[in-house]
Amino acid sequence: MSPAPFYTLTAGDLTVTAVSDGLMSAPLSLLSGISREEAEHLQRHSGLASPETIAIGAYLIRGRGNTVLVDTGTGGANGVGGELIANLARLGVGPEEIDAILLTHAHPDHIGGLLSAAGTPAYPNATVFLPTRESAYWLATSTFDNASDRGRRNVLLVRRVLANCAAQISGVDDEEVIAGIRPCLCPAIRPGIPGIVSKRAIPRC
Template sequence: MTPAPFYTLTAGDLTVTAVSDGQMSAPLSLLSGITPEEAERLQRNAGLASPEAIAIGAYLIRGRGHTVLVDTGTGGVNGVGGALIATLALLGVRPEEIDTILLTHAHPDHIGGLLTATGAPAYPNATVFLPSRETRLLAGGIHTGQRQRSRPAQRAARPPRTGNLRGANSRS
């Protein structure tokens, strides 16, 4: 039996589907709350051949007249990931159909897919929500060591000319 290509949960009239933007390699020492050795053991037990391969995921939520994307992956920034739009196409979802994007936080693997490689909005009809704290970090409070690595993703998370990037606590 072939496993289902997508993990989907239905809750009432909402359908939540886990979608992939691809994988990236990162040292397990980046994880918090777990030792690299324990993380490697857990990943090997899960059948992952390369413990340092980290899935870049997002969620698609459909229902109540909305198509919502939670996080946008890397968008291929720095040659990592970039498969989210193709993955959504396998579900029959075009970027124009996404009307809301909820960003959990402003790390490059969550916001890098906001723009296409040409700098255009990847999801042109979406209103983007980012927690207010993360909005402040992007405005200048990001840690110095992370600033340079995050520059492409920061540009992606800046409000489009239509001004539809909102802090989660904003009333606009």
């Protein structure tokens, strides 16, 4: 069973829709701070057939004259996901209509969808906002040198995306990026990784 592709809520004067990019496998041993039993319960409650399956997703934010994506899924990298553009089409949104992309971080399942299968920008009219700490991390020599073989493949993938989309990418810290939306630091995966908030929906974070 795949998760439903769309869940929508209203945040102030914005409409926020969760859009599926597909599924990927990952062992529950990757998790910390939660028991295996609770993790399995939450996964099955989410409609996933296997508890060791992760739903890959992005958010579409519409309002104030903007059409914004938060994260882009995998783009099919490593043979998983890659369903985001097709699911956006089901919402009546084409890739050329996206005018801004806010990346929470640059793991392949968040940044990989910036590129088409041909290696060109998948969202040609979008300004891509990426935390400056993230670009510095992925481009650092030490990040590659200290990574496992799998990690090094991911580093090279991320660097390819950054290079091919360089003309679109704008560094961001905690300033407002578009139409009252700004990053809010919540470093769960790694220090420096933000969430995204609307200042009208959530006055302070």
